[in-house]
Amino acid sequence: MERNELKTKILALLERNARISTKEIAERLACEEALIAALIDELEKSHVIMGYSAIVSDLANSSEVLAIIEVEVQPERDTGFDKIAERLGKFPEVRSVYLVSGRYDLRLEVVGSSLQEIASFVAAKLSCQNGVKSTATYFMLKKYKEAGITLNGGGEENERLKIVP
């Protein structure tokens, strides 16, 4: 298999399970573990892989509050949306930043320990940034599905007979 095809398959496996071992990846793709390790290294160094994280459900009992914030901004000459997006991304409360098509421009995911904390972040930090024209904040109430994974497997049974010739 050629390297790029291998990389695509490695990424697909890691996106599904970030804790998969290089050994298992090597066995699945029928190649040497050393090659897989080297390719993952390349993917990390070239920032294709930005990091690894766990997908945590609401059952974790954390008091964390999550909000989606739509931000309308004034793009700048030459840099467009990039500069301001990068600047907003520097706040540690901001977990993700996307430029989106549609009614607004940037979509932020913001975490805080309480509603008030996020409210004050929006009022005191976000809205008064240069170039930010307006914001709309949506607090997340309950998580049903994330990163392709459904809480409780969506209640599906998927039972099979134990043996089928």
Place this chain on the structure above:
Amino acid sequence: MNASRSCRSWVAPHIAALPRSGIRDFFELVNAMDDVVSLGIGEPDFVTPWHIREAAIYALDKGVTHYTSNLGDIRLRKAICRYVKERFGGDYDPKGECIVTVGVSEGLDILLRAVLSPGDEVLYPSPSYVSYGPTIQMCHAEPVPVETRAEHDFVVQVSDLEAKTTPKTRVLLLNYPNNPTGATLTAADKAALADFAIRHDLLVVSDEIYEELSYVDRSPSIASLPGMKERTVLLNGFSKAFAMTGFRIAYACSTNDIIEAMMKVHQYSIMCASSMVQAAALEALQNGAAGRDEMLEEYRQRRNVIVKRLNDMGLNCFMPNGAFYVFPCIRSTGLDSMTFAKRLLQEQHVAVVPGTAFGACGEGFVRCSYASSIADIETAMDRIETFIASLRKG
């Protein structure tokens, strides 16, 4: 086997004579066990992709609850013929050369009933899918299993077929990619088999239910080779490719003559395949490619894992190019297939199917299905390794 004289048996002799599946006891043993890791399951572990299930629900919502045409909804037949042409090769007219069946199981049954007369002989490679022999016998015809061997990666050899051909031979029943061995045919194999069928004027029945589970570039169906359409029935279905076993839906393509004859049997015994299921099948053909290919990639990776582990522990098997089965040789353990399977089950709680379930020449082999999660496959392999180590010590 016969009822005692005093108690009359109502069962027809040819049904009474059907083998009471030699491994039913083994199956019962497996079913009675709670914590078994099973590599004995010949169906996808994936639940049917949601969009296909949703199409069935939507069909119910809309009131698609009536009989369809006996041959099946014409929209589905059109989609099937288009799909067959694009994916397998072969030109069929949806109006009279294609019939929608309740699984390949029904397709095979109505076909054999349509073409076989008592005493006709049917050649088929063995080991084989368990239904073949009995389905032939239910037509009062003679099953003629033809042994295939590990040295040929279980591809049937024309010379072996020749040796079993008689003036009564009428049908050659093929199943590649194969259950239970995972064997597949190259273009040259197909050409040789086509030539054999033409020379002996045989009808070829090609059960290609695992064709979409092919891990190498595949060659066109034997049905599409020159001179073969008029003597071939192509059987395929949705069970394996789209993980739709419980839906019970499949199809057959052949000449108008044969499809007409199959339709008669189908019409009088089944009427038609269930209508909301036909709607789901149409959805699978129209929008199911991505889901199908994703499952295929997962099977491919599991195959790599299981084949390496089995060979590493000395249970030799070739790298199968299709289906989701491996068929390792267990002779090095000194056990026969049934003893191996029973002891593995009792001592390590892992289920595999003894090769003899698929024909006498499956002795010395077991079938492992990799339609199970990698975690289950790894656990099963660890346990089989422990089992084999304990045999060597003992």
